[in-house]
Amino acid sequence: MATTRQVALVTGASSGIGKAAALALVAAGFTVVGTSRDTSRVAPSGGVTFLDLDVTSTESVTTVVQQVIEQSGRIDVLVNNAGLGAAGAAEESSLAQDQRLFDVNVFGLIRMTKAVLPRMRAQGGGRIINISSVLGFLPAPYMASYAASKHAIEGYSESLDHEVREHDVRVLLVQPAYTNTEFEANSLRADSPLPVYAQQRHIFDDMMAAAIKDGDDPAIVAKAVVSAATDPKPKLRYTAGPTAGRVSTLRRIIPARSFDKQIRKLNRLAG
Numbered sequence: 001m002a003t004t005r006q007v008a009l010v011t012g013a014s015s016g017i018g019k020a021a022a023l024a025l026v027a028a029g030f031t032v033v034g035t036s037r038d039t040s041r042v043a044p045s046g047g048v049t050f051l052d053l054d055v056t057s058t059e060s061v062t063t064v065v066q067q068v069i070e071q072s073g074r075i076d077v078l079v080n081n082a083g084l085g086a087a088g089a090a091e092e093s094s095l096a097q098d099q100r101l102f103d104v105n106v107f108g109l110i111r112m113t114k115a116v117l118p119r120m121r122a123q124g125g126g127r128i129i130n131i132s133s134v135l136g137f138l139p140a141p142y143m144a145s146y147a148a149s150k151h152a153i154e155g156y157s158e159s160l161d162h163e164v165r166e167h168d169v170r171v172l173l174v175q176p177a178y179t180n181t182e183f184e185a186n187s188l189r190a191d192s193p194l195p196v197y198a199q200q201r202h203i204f205d206d207m208m209a210a211a212i213k214d215g216d217d218p219a220i221v222a223k224a225v226v227s228a229a230t231d232p233k234p235k236l237r238y239t240a241g242p243t244a245g246r247v248s249t250l251r252r253i254i255p256a257r258s259f260d261k262q263i264r265k266l267n268r269l270a271g
Helices: 014-029 057-073 094-121 144-167 195-213 220-231 244-252 256-266
Strands: 009-010 031-036 049-052 077-080 126-131 170-175 237-240
Touching: 009 014, 009 057, 009 126, 014 031, 014 220, 031 057, 049 057, 057 077, 057 094, 077 094, 077 220, 094 126, 094 144, 094 170, 126 144, 126 220, 144 170, 170 220, 220 237, 237 244
Parallel strands: 009 031, 009 077, 031 049, 077 126, 126 170, 170 237
Antiparallel strands: none
8 A cells, every 4th residue: 555655664673773763764754664584573663564574585675675665655765774793803704704794784785775776766766875884984903894894885885876866866874883782792703713813802892892882872873864864965974973973084184194003092902
């Protein structure tokens, strides 16, 4: 049944940033469909309808997008939020683990994007909002694969935005900093830990736990998502919160050598 209200589809909406974004879009007047890998574990929340989705499965992605179109007749906003974290030295993770991370964070996003684009072009517009990170433009020692996945999302999004803009479709990025979610608990741990990295890995783990505990509320990121979904003249990139904004500015204005030293200092790296 077609609806006159704008429809938003939010992946990974059962908790954290995805849940906050879905609820904020409901409050902004959207009909919102959220997804989770297992909706039987998701309690009803704030007017969001949930569907099961595995972003690593093309069949699952196609089925969910078709369900939304059949039920609502349209998809105006896609929020690609589903993702995995990963921690550990790059040498410590197997190639299979790195591929799993990319299959969710990058190829899952691409699957969803390819599935909704034909409908958005046919209806004469839409917005695809990809949840990136400040690690989409920063180096991240002991999170190399995760940072690489976010760098890939940045390049894909900006390039695609140029391709589809003439069809009144925009591809936009939201860049959070550390956010107070279950990110760390749900992150992949390196499957081949090496003693040579053990001490620095523990330092990183402690630093990450503290940063997330003191991180931004997911509602701050959700506010940026709503802005990306509703601004009459949207920006390509939305930094979410004051920390993300400061880091983005510093990245642009600080000389490369000085920035490199600061990264090492913040991560307590020798040399």
